[in-house]
Amino acid sequence: MHYLLPARLDLQAHLSAWPPTEVPQFHPDALVRLLHLVTEVPAHNRKLAKQIRQQGGYVPLSAQLLQSIERHYNHYLTYAVRSGLLETDGRWWPTTAQVAGKCRGYRFTAAYCTPHPDASSDEVARQPRLQLVHLTDPKMQAKARRQGRRPTLLSPAERRDLRLREQPHAPLLEWLAPNRTPLRLDQAAALAYLAERFDMLPPVVAPRPKWPEWRPKWLKALDRDYYASPVEQYNQRLHSIVRLANRQLQPSIDTTVGRLHTTLTNMSSELRPFVYADGYGPLVSIDLVNSQPYLANLLWNPAFYTKSSSVKSTINFQNFRQSEIYKGRNVKGIIKEIPDIMLVNISQLTHREDIRLFSSFTGSGQFYELLLNAFRQRDVTLTTRKEVKELVFQVLFTRNGYYSPYKALFCLLFPTVDHIFRLLKQQDHTLLPRLLQALEAYLFLHVISRRVARTWPQVPLFTVHDSLVVPQEYAGQVEQIVREELRQATGIEPTLKHEQWSQAVRHDLLPPTSVASSIELNKKNR
Incomplete structure (x- = not known):
């Protein structure tokens, strides 16, 4: 098992200088695991990381989490504070009917951290550059491995609400199980790349978000003024390496739109060249180009709203609304919020010229x-693809x-497309993007992935929202299924692109590509 501590920390020297005499049955590996939580907890949850940043960088550590790692955690944390490893805000209170509870927060002291470049006070979060460390005791390694590989897909409350309704995800979850997943990462090559990349980054930070001036107008001030440092970016990528090395893919279902989040979906695209499937070779991502504009074509497709339509469709309003996986979730609220006007005379919109133009643009893959060309013909001063993409974001995400x-x-x-989008956003401007993401999750997780799993149950299958990731030798066959299902759902031919993973993996880690096995697979499934 791999853990992350500040790069400036020499733990052995620190223990020699500050003997932990007050800690009963002290073990250095237990201290490593507890210190690792200070860096791991915010890296696992972006919303929590945002709150931590706004509260001075103190990471809340619950007693339940600490107890699961070490029974005498209080003694360890007291020692860490006394010896100058950590500092604490010292604030905690229980949950009541009026106030949410708060755990005591911890952060590494300034001696081990790099000051945040936009620091205006002592309370701004500090970022320690991290190093990879290993446990020394085999018994502690075995204990950590057992605890780290427990499935944490759903909370007990979610399981009670859904009962067995997460079954549509079963084909994917099987390949995410720690003891079965073939996902591996060329750790040495990835770490070397990160170190080289970090040395090339300028000390000047880049502002976040990196959008034009329009977006900060509707962001909160704390987000608008936030700057991401190279150290923070380095640490985020290092956490992804550690999770893949530990086979902690951490699957969770988004309770808002039904998306499946894993270590792969949260991983930077810079690390994908180092990811491969053990025993299966290089991986390929089959990606739907301009997915959300493409899926928007469902909103004026009569087959989507009519259960007994003459036009057969992979998805319609009824089976999407009645899907077992969404019952009890917030996605059900999305369906309730769709205005009734969307269900009436929808067929009258399909003949509009701008509808056909929008559909042809999204199906071409060059939306x-x-x-950009269409706007240039109208003498509009748009110069780059990025500017046009930001235009579409405004149309989809902002209030009417x-x-x-x-x-x-x-x-x-x-005009007709814009009118439909405005109808969907007239009560809640977040409805349209939530609906498009829910449709994407339904198609890729419940329709396409299930068909691929039924056809080739022995082929590893992973998802990154609007793309499927499979071994390279099966990419062509899987792409055909993706194409057929999307075309049947929307009535429009999709554009798919292949992204090659595993390009930077050493050849000795990859098995030779077996064309014969692919042929046998085809024969078996005919």
Whole structure:
């Protein structure tokens, strides 16, 4: 098992200088695991990381979590504070009917941290550059391995609500189990790349978010002023390496839109060249190009709203609403919020010229490039694909009352499309993006992945939201299924692209590609 501690910390020297005499049955590996939580907890949850950043960098550590690692955790943490490893905010209170509880927070002291570049006070979060460490005691390693590989897909409350309704995810979850997953990472090559990449980064930080001026207007001030340091980016990638090395894929189901989140979905694309499937070789990601604009075509497809339609569709309003996986979740609220006008005379919209133009753009796979050309013909000063993509983000994500020249241009080019989007956002501007993400999750997790798993149960299968990840020798066959299901759902031919993973993996780690096994697989499934 791999753990992360500040790179400036020499633990053996620290223990010699500050003997932990007050800790009963002290073991250095237990201290390593407890200190690791200070870096691991915020890296696992972005919302929590945001709260931690706004509260001075103190990481709340619950007694239940600490107890699961070490019975005498209080003595260890007291020693860490006394010896200058950690500092604490010293604040905690229990949960009551009026106030949410708070755990005592901890952070590494300034001696082990790099000051945040935009620090205006002592309470701004500090970022320690991390190093990889290992446990020394085989018994502690075995204990950590057992605890770290427990399945944590759903909380007990979610399981009670859903009963067995998470079964549609079963084909994917089997390949995410720690004892079965073939996912591996060329750790040495990935760490060397990160170190080289970090040395090349300038000391000047880049502002976040990296969008044009329009977006900060509707962001909170704390987000608008936030800067991401190279140290923070380095640490985030290092955490992904540790999780893959420990085979902790950490699957969880998004209770808002039904997406499946794993270590792969949270991992930086820079690390994908180092990921491979043990025993299966290189991996390929089959990605739906401009997925959300493409799936928006469902919103004016009559087959989506009519259960007994003459047009057969993979998904319709009824089976999406009645899907077992979504009962009891917030996705059910998305369906309730769709205005009734969307269910009436929807067929009258399909003949509109701008609807056909939008559909042809999204099906071509060059949606943003074609939009750019269309705007240039209208003498609009848009110069890059990135600017057009930001225009589409404004149309999808902002409130109806939010005006920008970009939104006005989109309305001129696609008046019917813009009208439908506004209908969906008239009560809640987040409904449209939530609906599109829920449709994406339903199609990729419940329709496409299940068909692939039924056809080839022996083929490893992973998802990264709007893409499937499979071994390279099966990519062509899986792509055909993805294409068929998406075409049947929307009535429009999709554009798919392949992203090659495992390019930076040493050849001795990859088995030779077996063309014969692919042929036998085809024969078996005919």
